[in-house]
Amino acid sequence: MNLRKRFRNQPEVHTGALNDILFILLLFFLIVSTLANPNVIKVSNPKASSDTKAKQTVVVTIDKDQKLFIGSTPVSLDSLSGQLKSFLDKETEKPSVVINGDSVANLGVTIQVMQVIKKLGATPVVAVDPSH
Numbered sequence: 001m002n003l004r005k006r007f008r009n010q011p012e013v014h015t016g017a018l019n020d021i022l023f024i025l026l027l028f029f030l031i032v033s034t035l036a037n038p039n040v041i042k043v044s045n046p047k048a049s050s051d052t053k054a055k056q057t058v059v060v061t062i063d064k065d066q067k068l069f070i071g072s073t074p075v076s077l078d079s080l081s082g083q084l085k086s087f088l089d090k091e092t093e094k095p096s097v098v099i100n101g102d103s104v105a106n107l108g109v110t111i112q113v114m115q116v117i118k119k120l121g122a123t124p125v126v127a128v129d130p131s132h
Contacts, residue, residue, distance in 0.1 A: 058087045059127075060117075062101040066109050077109070081116050088122055096123040 060080070061069040068075050075083050088095050097117045101110050110126070117124040 058084065059098045059100055060113055062099065062105045062109055062113065064102045064104045066106050068113065077112060080113065081120065084116065084120055088120055094121070094123060096125050098125050098127050100127045
């Protein structure tokens with residue numbers, strides 16, 4: 001009975017270093033593939049020394065009951081055009097009107113207000129809350 005032949009060690013290849021090399025190559029190819037994108041067109045963007053936001057001329061507010069306000073003055077949808085025109089006639093540049101609508105306000109009313117503003121030649125801007 002020879003027990004020594006039974007517990008003979010099988011030769012193994014140590015692969016710890018191979019795993020490290022494969023990991024480094026994978027990282028290298030991932031980084032190179034993100035940096036070398038042939039479809040990117042490089043342009044030089046213009047820089048401005050002043051703020052280029054549109055000047056806010058007037059604010060139209062629509063509350064949850066679909067009531068309209070110019071500033072803090074209540075106004076009906078029918079008389080909105082006439083009252084906005086008096087504010088917009090004072091402007092020399094293209095005016096912008098900010099629409100401040102309640103989150104539960106009817107979208108149809110908001111669109112009607114935007115159409116009135118566009119007919120008067122102003123730019124409608126809808127105010128949103130950035131925290132939502």
